[in-house]
Amino acid sequence: MLALAGCSTDEPATSASGPPAADAGTGEQSKFFVRSDYEAELAMLGATATGPAGKPWEQVLNPSTVDTASFKKAGPHKICFSNAALNNPWRQVGFKTMQAEVETHRDQISEFVHVDAEGKDQKQIADINDLLGRGCDALIISPNTTATLTPAVEAACRTGVPVVVFDRGVETTCPVTYINPIGGYGFGHVGAEFVAQKVKPGGKVLALRILPGVDVLETRWSAAKLVFDRAKVDVVGVEFTDGDPAKTKKIVDDYLQRHGTIDGVWMDAGAVAVAAVEAFQDAGKPVPPINGEDQLDFLRLWKDEGLTAIAPTYPTYQWRTPVIAALRILDGKPVSAPWKLPQPTITQENLDDYLDPQMPPLHYAMCGCTGLPGYPQRWK
Amino acid sequence: MSALSVVARRPVPGVYVALVLTAVIGWLVVALRGGALFNQATIVSLLHVAAGLGLVAVGQTLVILGGSLDLSVAYVVSLSTLVAAETMNGGNGALLPGVLLALAVSAGVGLLNGLLIARARVNAFIATLGVGLLLKGYLDSGYDGPAGSTSPGLVQTLGYQRIGPVPVSFVVMLAVAAAAWLTLSRTRFGHHLVAVGGDPEVARLSGVRTDRVLVAAHVLCSLCAGLAGVYLAARLGSGAPRVGTEGLYDLESIAAVVIGGTALAGGRGGVAGTVGGVLLLAGIDAIFNQLELDAFAKQVVRGVVIIGAVAVYARRAVRKGRW
Amino acid sequence: MVDTLRGRLPRVRAGGPLPILAILGVLLVLVAIRQPDFLAPASLMSFLGRSAPIILLAAGQYFVIVSGEFDLSVGSLVTAEVVIAARLIDGEPARTWPVVALVLASAAFVGLVNGLITTWLRVPSFITTLGMLLILVGAVYLWSDGSPKGELSEQFRRFGRRAVEGVPVLGRVPYALLVVLVLGGLAVMLMRSDFGRTLIAVGDNARAAELSGVRSGRARTIAFVLSGGAAGAAAILLGGYSGVSFQAGSGLEFTAITAVVLGGVALGGGRGSVAGAMLGALTLELLFALMNFSGVSGTVRPAVQGAIILLAVAVTAARSPSR
Numbered sequence A: 001m002l003a004l005a006g007c008s009t010d011e012p013a014t015s016a017s018g019p020p021a022a023d024a025g026t027g028e029q030s031k032f033f034v035r036s037d038y039e040a041e042l043a044m045l046g047a048t049a050t051g052p053a054g055k056p057w058e059q060v061l062n063p064s065t066v067d068t069a070s071f072k073k074a075g076p077h078k079i080c081f082s083n084a085a086l087n088n089p090w091r092q093v094g095f096k097t098m099q100a101e102v103e104t105h106r107d108q109i110s111e112f113v114h115v116d117a118e119g120k121d122q123k124q125i126a127d128i129n130d131l132l133g134r135g136c137d138a139l140i141i142s143p144n145t146t147a148t149l150t151p152a153v154e155a156a157c158r159t160g161v162p163v164v165v166f167d168r169g170v171e172t173t174c175p176v177t178y179i180n181p182i183g184g185y186g187f188g189h190v191g192a193e194f195v196a197q198k199v200k201p202g203g204k205v206l207a208l209r210i211l212p213g214v215d216v217l218e219t220r221w222s223a224a225k226l227v228f229d230r231a232k233v234d235v236v237g238v239e240f241t242d243g244d245p246a247k248t249k250k251i252v253d254d255y256l257q258r259h260g261t262i263d264g265v266w267m268d269a270g271a272v273a274v275a276a277v278e279a280f281q282d283a284g285k286p287v288p289p290i291n292g293e294d295q296l297d298f299l300r301l302w303k304d305e306g307l308t309a310i311a312p313t314y315p316t317y318q319w320r321t322p323v324i325a326a327l328r329i330l331d332g333k334p335v336s337a338p339w340k341l342p343q344p345t346i347t348q349e350n351l352d353d354y355l356d357p358q359m360p361p362l363h364y365a366m367c368g369c370t371g372l373p374g375y376p377q378r379w380k
Numbered sequence B: 001m002s003a004l005s006v007v008a009r010r011p012v013p014g015v016y017v018a019l020v021l022t023a024v025i026g027w028l029v030v031a032l033r034g035g036a037l038f039n040q041a042t043i044v045s046l047l048h049v050a051a052g053l054g055l056v057a058v059g060q061t062l063v064i065l066g067g068s069l070d071l072s073v074a075y076v077v078s079l080s081t082l083v084a085a086e087t088m089n090g091g092n093g094a095l096l097p098g099v100l101l102a103l104a105v106s107a108g109v110g111l112l113n114g115l116l117i118a119r120a121r122v123n124a125f126i127a128t129l130g131v132g133l134l135l136k137g138y139l140d141s142g143y144d145g146p147a148g149s150t151s152p153g154l155v156q157t158l159g160y161q162r163i164g165p166v167p168v169s170f171v172v173m174l175a176v177a178a179a180a181w182l183t184l185s186r187t188r189f190g191h192h193l194v195a196v197g198g199d200p201e202v203a204r205l206s207g208v209r210t211d212r213v214l215v216a217a218h219v220l221c222s223l224c225a226g227l228a229g230v231y232l233a234a235r236l237g238s239g240a241p242r243v244g245t246e247g248l249y250d251l252e253s254i255a256a257v258v259i260g261g262t263a264l265a266g267g268r269g270g271v272a273g274t275v276g277g278v279l280l281l282a283g284i285d286a287i288f289n290q291l292e293l294d295a296f297a298k299q300v301v302r303g304v305v306i307i308g309a310v311a312v313y314a315r316r317a318v319r320k321g322r323w
Numbered sequence C: 001m002v003d004t005l006r007g008r009l010p011r012v013r014a015g016g017p018l019p020i021l022a023i024l025g026v027l028l029v030l031v032a033i034r035q036p037d038f039l040a041p042a043s044l045m046s047f048l049g050r051s052a053p054i055i056l057l058a059a060g061q062y063f064v065i066v067s068g069e070f071d072l073s074v075g076s077l078v079t080a081e082v083v084i085a086a087r088l089i090d091g092e093p094a095r096t097w098p099v100v101a102l103v104l105a106s107a108a109f110v111g112l113v114n115g116l117i118t119t120w121l122r123v124p125s126f127i128t129t130l131g132m133l134l135i136l137v138g139a140v141y142l143w144s145d146g147s148p149k150g151e152l153s154e155q156f157r158r159f160g161r162r163a164v165e166g167v168p169v170l171g172r173v174p175y176a177l178l179v180v181l182v183l184g185g186l187a188v189m190l191m192r193s194d195f196g197r198t199l200i201a202v203g204d205n206a207r208a209a210e211l212s213g214v215r216s217g218r219a220r221t222i223a224f225v226l227s228g229g230a231a232g233a234a235a236i237l238l239g240g241y242s243g244v245s246f247q248a249g250s251g252l253e254f255t256a257i258t259a260v261v262l263g264g265v266a267l268g269g270g271r272g273s274v275a276g277a278m279l280g281a282l283t284l285e286l287l288f289a290l291m292n293f294s295g296v297s298g299t300v301r302p303a304v305q306g307a308i309i310l311l312a313v314a315v316t317a318a319r320s321p322s323r
Helices: A035-045 A089-103 A121-132 A146-158 A184-198 A215-231 A245-259 A270-282 A296-305 A321-330 B003-008 B014-032 B040-065 B073-088 B095-118 B124-142 B152-159 B168-186 B188-198 B200-205 B210-236 B249-259 B271-291 B295-316 C002-008 C018-034 C041-066 C074-089 C093-119 C125-143 C154-161 C175-192 C194-204 C206-211 C216-242 C252-262 C274-294 C301-319
Strands: A007-009 A077-083 A109-116 A138-142 A163-166 A177-181 A204-209 A234-240 A264-267 A309-312 A339-341 B161-163 C163-167 C171-174
Touching: A035 A184, A035 A215, A077 A089, A077 A121, A077 A321, A089 A109, A089 A321, A109 A121, A121 A138, A121 A146, A121 B040, A121 B210, A121 B271, A138 A146, A138 A321, A146 A163, A146 B210, A163 A321, A177 A321, A184 A215, A184 A264, A184 A309, A204 A215, A204 A245, A215 A234, A234 A245, A245 A270, A245 C041, A245 C216, A245 C274, A264 A270, A270 A296, A296 A309, A321 A339, B014 B271, B014 B295, B040 B073, B040 B168, B040 B188, B040 B210, B040 B249, B040 B271, B073 B095, B073 B124, B073 B210, B073 B249, B095 B124, B095 B152, B095 B210, B124 C252, B124 C301, B152 B161, B152 B168, B152 B210, B161 B168, B168 B188, B168 B210, B168 B271, B188 B200, B188 B210, B200 B210, B249 B271, B249 B295, B249 C125, B271 B295, B295 C125, C018 C274, C018 C301, C041 C074, C041 C171, C041 C175, C041 C194, C041 C216, C041 C252, C041 C274, C074 C093, C074 C125, C074 C216, C074 C252, C093 C125, C093 C154, C093 C216, C154 C175, C154 C216, C163 C175, C171 C175, C175 C194, C175 C216, C175 C274, C194 C206, C194 C216, C206 C216, C252 C274, C252 C301, C274 C301
Parallel strands: A077 A109, A077 A138, A138 A163, A163 A177, A177 A339, A204 A234, A204 A264
Antiparallel strands: A007 B161, C163 C171
């Protein structure tokens, strides 16, 4: 039962990360800022995706295909998934979408193994190692932290199993492909451009962030800083809310008191957008231009209150793509690497398309899940 | 009252009975579902998880035995990964300085904890919570993500090397636990620590310098957390400012200690039980992974296990705890 | 009130509300310099209203701490109750009052369970409530499938979000403030009653209290029920203030304990007043507001908070005889 090997090691090779860059205005850029990535993402915002129309989770921006013939294998397959966490509504909606996607491939997938790392790097490294011993035909990884999960992903690649990474990336190109939407710079840029346009130069903008040190969120702020510095708006505060609506309301309340008015609000994630809007309402002040995300509570408030708002998205439909990619790879069909998904923005014009009255308030509209088995009950 | 007899009275704590039962039941349930709980990959993963938590928990055992407590360990772990990885900066040349500096910084935090508790007479809960917040402020404002790069030599050895299915890090953890056991049972400091935890007043009257003993225990506790940080830096390849808090090393280490039969009030228990508690928690992790059960259900199980274990110990012990 | 206690129980010392009033005064002056219009009735009322939940939690935590125990479960209890309320109400105004009653009753029941496990099974309350914290969070995530469901009705949210309009001089008086005034007044009266004296005596020296005929287990269990009930009330106000989320109560147990300690209440029991605890909560909230007004970077805040806690407690510890 217990296979005793000799002295052995799972040690990975190390790799280096990109250099940081500095910028003026709202302060120094974080070390997550990579100008070439930033420029590439901004260029992609205007690019046209290739792939089946109406199925953005199968589309690719700037495709560059790789050959996967060496991974071709007869089905049905055992597909394993090491998940960073399931601890917020975004990941819940995404994971349910992924499970539904797996269900549509029941003929090709005999077993789908899911392991939740509960937001712990150390556990995810152990989880990946554990999965490698369980005879998976393909391994999907959603890393908890980019830098610290890189060694474990490299170790997984070396076993020869096809690895697909999505959401947050890793600092290695060893996985067969890396799937994510355009990314944090695109998200941050779209929201900040909107707010900056609506606010006059010198206007007061409050930036609300969830927490420091998460690369997806850091890149959003990096891009927003550049926009605000260029537009010469006055960023009166950059505050961390921990995703706590009560804390958010207190912060907005105090900033309103301190500055009299706030002319625009930028957020790096939509989780507390509703709380921020409520803070203005409760203080009896008009709600300034604001960005949220595609969560339905915010979209409904936007519609009902006639807010001046925009919702860049980090679509949860990206959870469908790794399953599709893994099956293509096991079929020996070429896939794009990296696989950049389109990242739609919800604006005043298309807002009504995303308002689904039957879904719960914390559901993410951009799930691409309306045609999947179990809709809508599975997501309720 | 001989402290040695107190430690030796329960050579095999009940936690090992629970551990064996959990393993057997887990193996059966997993086997029924067509899996194998004791495959090499799962064992390796389990022992890695146990190594990190174990190092912290052994240190936590020392302060709890002395009637104190350390809520700052999670931040010490994070700080230590950063100090180690930034000092090493990707080269093997600074491997030893990196490790030593990380341990020294950790010991410094322990000294601060100890002085606040023993000299300034701040309650241990508040003192270590406050120091933890100070460290959190430093980590949050100083780092916006992983930093530094661990020596490849350390990554290859402490991080990933193993002897059969047993990672080197787990052996290191066992060695630290054995050293702590020897310290507690064979040295004057160990006897004094248990005496201070049992009744500080009596200990003082019988000539124990309680302040010094407590400060030393806190330094040792932080050193253990620092060592866990060095191990995690080796595992992750870089320093990580939130690895300690994400890993919940503060509450989990306390949980492991009390599941292992050490009284939270101090004076009773030992590291052997703590190692058992760590293995039990890691074992529950492994079983839930194999069965793909919800992590939230695991939280409920953990909560019940913690309360249940301590209730069982409390039934056995006649003396009542302070908390 | 404290003076009468001092008269009856000569061993109870320090912990009066004077030091916290001084700190509160200093902070008020600093805020007034930084943000003069903060002291205008409108903003002061809104500040008091939004501080209501944490003041209630501090009062609840006070009962537990003064009896010599801990309640670490209140934060996750608040989260659990908010999530439960949202799912049960599901936007239906008619369900508001039954759900309010259910929230209060179920929260008090959780307190009762905490109390019984602590007193009957003799599990240290730190462990009981740590286990309960895990169980509550895990159970509520499991029950709601990982993401809060349903919606709070506007009628439910009114308690934490709306105010009595058009009051002379004050303008609008938040319902939350009225709730705090009533419940806070009741808490002060309770501590002046026989029960209050019993609770302090139990926390000061449980064995001595028992020898003089006090049923210490019962008193401590009631303290846990009060803490649970306060968490239920806080959940209603907090859910009303900010809506439903899994973050609703996260970390509030440490905030409440910090507030209580800041208010001059000794961990370990027997010293301090409930008014001091509530003032401690208000002081903490004012400190956070001051940091917002002064533009202290969000990442440095934990450090400021940690330093102030350590300082306040060290000063208090230096003033009072050691235990």
